[in-house]
Amino acid sequence: MRNSIVATKAKFAEFGKNASVLVAQQTIEDGLDSVARSAQALQAKLGASSDSTQHTQMELKNRMEKSFKVAEDMMAFSQGNIEACMNASQIWFAGVQDISKQVAAHAQAQMQETIAAMKAFGGVKSVREV
Numbered sequence: 720m721r722n723s724i725v726a727t728k729a730k731f732a733e734f735g736k737n738a739s740v741l742v743a744q745q746t747i748e749d750g751l752d753s754v755a756r757s758a759q760a761l762q763a764k765l766g767a768s769s770d771s772t773q774h775t776q777m778e779l780k781n782r783m784e785k786s787f788k789v790a791e792d793m794m795a796f797s798q799g800n801i802e803a804c805m806n807a808s809q810i811w812f813a814g815v816q817d818i819s820k821q822v823a824a825h826a827q828a829q830m831q832e833t834i835a836a837m838k839a840f841g842g843v844k845s846v847r848e849v
Contacts, residue, residue, distance in 0.1 A: 758778065
């Protein structure tokens with residue numbers, strides 16, 4: 720029983736270090752620990768007979784299946800959030816890039832006008848030509 724819990728925790732360790740994944744992972748680990756404690760308590764109550772062991776194993780199996788379903792739902796939800804953030808970031812970066820191009824083009828146009836004005840001033844020989 721303990722080996723399956725350790726194996727389950729190892730599976731969740733593979734999902735990465737994203738904040739939402741870590742929160743989901745911690746919640747799942749807490750749930751798995753709770754299931755293990757409940758199963759041990761249930762087994763202690765029922766005794767060591769084969770009927771009680773089978774009942775405990777079925778109860779544990781049902782709780783583990785529910786825990787895995789919750790974990791899958793949480794991971795799907797987290798993945799959707801991450802994808803939405805990625806899409807929003809791409810749109811934001813495209814907008815920043817467009818704004819930067821416009822600012823650079825405007826600055827270049829202003830620089831060219833300034834150079835043209837300076838050349839015109841440089842060609843002036845008297846105050847009356849200004």
